Amino acid sequence: MESNMKPKLEVKNITKTFFSDKGAFQAVEDVSFQIREGEFLVLLGPGRCGKSVLLNIISGLLEQTSGAVYFNGQEIHGVNPEISMVFQKTAVMPFKTVQQNVELGLKFAGMDKKKRAEISEHYINLVGLKGFEKSYPPQLSGGMKQRVGIARAYATNPEVLIMDEPFGQLDAQTRYSMQNEILRISAEEKKTVLFVTNNIEEACSLGDRIVLLSACPARVKEIYDLNYLPKPRDIVSKEFLDIRQKISDNTDLAL
Ligand SMILES: Nc1ncnc2c1ncn2[C@@H]1O[C@H](COP(=O)(O)OP(=O)(O)O)[C@@H](O)[C@H]1O
Ligand SMILES: [Mg+2]
Incomplete structure (x- = not known):
């Protein structure tokens, strides 16, 4: 094999x-x-x-x-x-910005602010949300909210x-x-x-x-x-x- x-x-x-x-x-x-x-x-x-x-x-x-x-x-x-999950109804947090949402798992893992910001920038760009870092989920369309969920899942760099x-x-x-x-x-x-x-x-x-x-x-x-x-x-x-x-x-x- x-x-x-x-x-x-x-x-x-x-x-x-x-x-x-x-x-x-x-x-x-x-x-x-x-x-x-x-x-x-x-x-x-x-x-x-x-x-x-x-x-x-x-x-x-x-x-x-x-x-x-x-x-x-x-x-x-x-x-x-x-293993990281992206759900049908993304569990993005409405009172946190796009960037804070993407950094959630990293913060939870104890990563420092500077490193978190580097990683979230990369994944926010990857999913096409550049410019929306400071926006809140209620301001975003359904597709954009799913992009936030996808960026967050990728950001923790899971194996699956x-x-x-x-x-x-x-x-x-x-x-x-x-x-x-x-x-x-x-x-x-x-x-x-x-x-x-x-x-x-x-x-x-x-x-x-x-x-x-x-x-x-x-x-x-x-x-x-x-x-x-x-x-x-x-x-x-x-x-x-x-x-x-x-x-x-x-x-x-x-x-
Ligand atoms: N915790 C649970 N207790 C009892 N039945 C459940 C539970 N979770 C899911 N089910 C049942 O299992 C079946 C499959 O559900 P689910 O896996 O959510 O379907 P889907 O393929 O749409 O994701 C459904 O009939 C659902 O009601
Ligand atoms: Mg299902």
Whole structure:
């Protein structure tokens, strides 16, 4: 196995069942896949299929019923600081400026002010928010708030970035431009990314590989390798439309 092919993260036979007064509810069933170092892996599945439950297990916020998660070959338990999350509704703090928001994790880690400012400047520029350092989130559009969340996640320099439907709340036009932005950003700052979406076109535009999940409980239906399609991809090319159709034909629910 080539060194750049070694798994950074491995999800092995993960199952999650919630128990309540009403009985047992299975959200994830025997899910296994690997994320290679430097890979942009997309998890594609219908709404409420168990994607966020799975991500919360991978990031250590939730405990699995069975199975294991390995990071650099070691089984992990609990929250891993080397994994950063970007959420659908970015948890940007409205009373802190863009710069303060981006520096939050760095401040928490005890980094001094000068170093924090250098790093936040770099990532604010990277996500295209130069000039908005002193703005407050309520003054920003939805797309710009997501840029703040992305800059904040990158700024802590985690080994793995997890993005949970980060563009799900954006209008179609903004979503499309943010997809292009994330392609540009991930080409500039090579990272291992696990990106979750319920949108097939988004998955096909961004994914080096796509893990297609079933309807709830989430099971792996198929793993598609799209490395034969160089990025940025021409979304009206025959190759693109072919793979998009192939995946669409294999989905449980309309995506
Ligand atoms: N803490 C919980 N307790 C019980 N059920 C939950 C819990 N978290 C999520 N679920 C259920 O698991 C299913 C999958 O949820 P989720 O992973 O959030 O879906 P999505 O794929 O849209 O991210 C849903 O039916 C949801 O209600
Ligand atoms: Mg979700």
